[in-house]
Amino acid sequence: MNNLDVCLTPDLLHLHTVDNTIVVVADVFRATSCMVTAFAYGVGSIIPVATVDECRDLQQRGYLAAAERNARTVEGFDLDNSPFSYMDERLQGADIAMTTTNGTLAITKSRAAVKVLVGSFLNLEAVARYLRTQPYDVLVLCAGWKGRVNLEDTLFAGALADRLRDEYALNEDGALMAHRLYVDGKDNLINYLANASHIRRLQRLGIQKDIAYCLQHDLYDVVPVLRGSALVRMDV
Numbered sequence: 427m428n429n430l431d432v433c434l435t436p437d438l439l440h441l442h443t444v445d446n447t448i449v450v451v452a453d454v455f456r457a458t459s460c461m462v463t464a465f466a467y468g469v470g471s472i473i474p475v476a477t478v479d480e481c482r483d484l485q486q487r488g489y490l491a492a493a494e495r496n497a498r499t500v501e502g503f504d505l506d507n508s509p510f511s512y513m514d515e516r517l518q519g520a521d522i523a524m525t526t527t528n529g530t531l532a533i534t535k536s537r538a539a540v541k542v543l544v545g546s547f548l549n550l551e552a553v554a555r556y557l558r559t560q561p562y563d564v565l566v567l568c569a570g571w572k573g574r575v576n577l578e579d580t581l582f583a584g585a586l587a588d589r590l591r592d593e594y595a596l597n598e599d600g601a602l603m604a605h606r607l608y609v610d611g612k613d614n615l616i617n618y619l620a621n622a623s624h625i626r627r628l629q630r631l632g633i634q635k636d637i638a639y640c641l642q643h644d645l646y647d648v649v650p651v652l653r654g655s656a657l658v659r660m661d662v
């Protein structure tokens with residue numbers, strides 16, 4: 427049986443080996459929920475980059491560009507990091523460059539993996555269904571917040587572990603912790619997350635509706651996968 431492990435923050439990624447492993451990156455609030463929504467609504471590709479400068483370079487080369495830091499849009503960019511901004515038919519087929527505080531950094535750090543997938547509650551079952559067909563170990567990489575652990579990405583990791591517990595061994599404490607957390611909180615994730623630091627941060631900025639949206643399970647059958655430097659849509 428292959429193993430499913432959880433890396434609670436990108437700052438701990440160096441402790442894991444990712445060759446022979448599929449990495450699922452999760453930044454529930456909001457980068458990976460935003461990417462999944464963007465593909466569900468028809469964007470062509472998303473190039474995730476770690477820095478604002480790289481994103482600006484791509485913008486100057488003609489890409490639409492999304493840049494977020496500390497949950498705010500960086501001045502001079504075309505798009506923000508809200509899933510609702512990508513429910514726009516003018517973006518169908520668009521190639522977008524994106525940088526976010528934690529999510530795109532986590533994706534770029536995972537490049538050595540066999541495959542890098544983008545996960546969120548919105549495409550939870552689609553990710554699980556795809557992984558059930560794969561012969562590799564799985565590492566869920568929680569994007570966290572600036573190197574710190576967060577509740578929402580850990581809950582996603584636990585939810586994926588819950589969906590895959592008949593097919594994958596949960597041998598490591600990171601996976602066991604995440605799974606137990608999800609079992610504890612799953613009946614009312616919004617209440618369970620009420621005091622979470624990024625929820626408080628988003629609420630301070632008046633970003634309310636994204637929270638409930640990003641906690642919905644299984645809205646889309648779309649799994650973004652990294653091909654070269656770009657994420658593209660994989661239907662499963």
Ligand code: MLT
Pocket residue numbers: 453455456457458494496497498507526527528529530
């Ligand atoms: C991130 O990548 O850290 C997040 O998407 C931040 C946000 O909610 O805008």
